[in-house]
Amino acid sequence: MRVALFVSCVNDALYPRTGRAVVRLLERLGHEVVFEPGQTCCGQVHWSTGYHREAAGLAARFAEVFGGHETIVTPSASCAAAVRTAHPRLTGGGAPPVYELTEFLVDVLGVTDVGARYPHRVAYQPTCHSLRACALGDRPLRLLRAVRDLELADLPDAGECCGFGGAFALKNADTAVALGADKVRHVRGTGAEVVCAVDDSCLAHIGGMLSRLRAGVRAVHLAQILAATGPGEEAEAR
Template identity: 80%
Template sequence: MRVALFVSCVNDALFPRTGRSVVAVLERLGHEVVFEPAQTCCGQMHWTTGYHREAEGLARRFCEVFAGHDAIVTPSASCAATVRNAYPRLVGGDPPPVHEFTEFLTDVLGVTDVGAVFPHRVAYQPTCHSLRALGLGDRPLRLLREVRGMELADLDRAEECCGFGGTFAVKNADVSVAMVADKVRHLRDTGADVVCAVDTSCLTHIGGALSRLRSGVRTVHLAEILAGAGS
C-alpha cells in the first residue's frame, strides 16, 4: 500500500524521530511511505482557540496538499481528530482519509505484531484526543502487548488528563501544573522507566514535569517503541 505521512508541525519541528519511526514500521511491514514537502499545520491550534478563519485557510491547504492520497497516516491523535471532526465544518464535505497511526495499523492493516523489541517497563498514557475525540480505545495497548521484551505497567487513573490541553497549559498554568503533578505521581508509582503516548504534545508536558523531578523516567512516542527505537 502507498501511504502518505502527515508528520504534524510539532513532530516536524521538535520530534523528527517520531516521524522516522512511523516510516520505519510501515516500511518494515512492506508498505511505501511518501512525504508531501508542502505540508504545514493542520490548523488545530487555530480551531480550538477560536481563530476559525485562519483554521479554514490551513484546512483548505491541507486538503490540496494531500489530494489524491487514499491513505494518510499521522502520529498525532489530536491532529487526526481535528481533520476528522473540524474539517467538515471548516471546508464542508468529507474530510481527507487521515488515520491516527495505531488505528491505521490495527483497523486498516489488521496488524498488532509489528516485530518490535523494546526491553523496558513502559506505562501508556492515553491522551484526551485519542480517548474522547477518536475513540482509540485499546488499540495502542494491543500493539504494545505484542512488543517483545517489554513489560507493560498498569497506570492508575490513566484516563485523567495530564493538564496540557494546548493553550490551556498557558492560560491556566496553575491548574495545568496541578494536573500534571497528579499524573506524574501515578506514573512514578508504576515503576516504569518509559512513558509513551500517541501525542508528543502531551508527552512534552509530562516529560517536562518528570525532568524537573529528576525522575530518570523517559517519554517516547508509541511509534518509537514499535520501531524498536530508543533501547
C-alpha cells in the first residue's frame, strides 16, 4: 500500500524521531511511505484558539498538498481529529482521509503484532483527542500488548487530562500544572520506566514535569516503541 505521512508540525520541529519511527514501522510491514515536502501545520492550534480565518488557509493548503492521496497516516491524534472535524467546517467541503497511526494499523491493515520488541515496563496515557475525538478505544493497548518483552503497567485515572491542551497550558498555567502533577504522580506510582502516548504534544508536558523531578521515567511516542525491534532501534526510541 502507498501511504502518505502527515508528520505534524510539532513532530517535524521538535520530535523528528517520531516521524522516522512511523516510516521504519510501515516499511517493515511492507508499505511504501511518501512524504510530501510541501506539508505545513494542519491549523489545529489556530482553530482551537479562535483564529478561524488563519486555520481556513491552512486547511485549504492541507487539501492541496494531500488531495491526491487515498491513504494518509499521522502519529498525532489531535491533528487527525482537526482534519476530520474542523477542516470540513473551515473549507465547506470534505477532508482528505486521515488515519491516526494505531487505527490505521488495527482497522485498515488488520494487525496488532507488528514485530516489535521493547523490554521495558510501560504506562500508556490515552490523550484527550485520542479518546474523545478519534475514539481510539483500546487500539493502542492492543498493539502494546503484542510487543515482545514489554510489560504494560496499569495507569490509574488514565482517562484524565494531563493538563496540556495546547494553548490551555499557557493561558491556564496553574490548572495545567495541577493536572500534570496528578498525572505524573500516577505514572510514577506504576513503577514504569516509560510513559507513552499517541501525541507528542501531551508527552512534552508530561515528560517535562518528569524530567524536572528527575523521576527516571522517559516519555516516548507509541510509534517509537512499535518501530523498535532490537538494540539499535530501541536506542532511537529514547
